[in-house]
Amino acid sequence: MTDMRCPYCEAECEVCHDDGAGYAEEVRHVHECHECDKVFVFETVITFEYHPYPTECLSDGSHEWEPSFTFPIEHTRGVCKHCHTERKATPEDMAAAFAYRAELASRAKLNGKDSHP
Known part of the structure; x- marks a missing residue:
């Protein structure tokens, strides 16, 4: 540019x-x-540009939680996929994080790569 x-x-x-x-x-x-x-x-002129996004979850509390991809995995947090609010990871978040890492490792083995997510 x-x-x-x-x-x-x-x-x-x-x-x-x-x-x-x-x-x-x-x-x-x-x-x-x-x-x-x-x-x-x-x-030099510095300008700001703003991009608003609707986030109903901030009004009604209906967050859609997913686990963060964090290393080490023990530091995983629950993150809303719309507004990025964070919370302490629940057992369900941790189970999803471990399952996702296992899936990545399985894919890496299928592709002939030795990976330790």
Whole structure:
């Protein structure tokens, strides 16, 4: 993905963000174009985008729980698959987690891979 285009030659330019460089707002950052070798400045603008999702479970408490995929398995939690609310794993959550790991191990053996989920 291109960060910006050179204001002189329109070449695609990427900002090296090593050590957080180029992220500060209200600062003019100096950049040299790799195509035309001209130097220019750019400003960083950070925007936020929000994506709402309906989660009836937060209103009526009808969460759909599934076990988290956690290592080690003893740290498994129950997680609602809609709102991601967590709870302490129930015996049913743990049984599902162990069954899922066993299924993964079985598939790995069928594919000739030695796996220890």
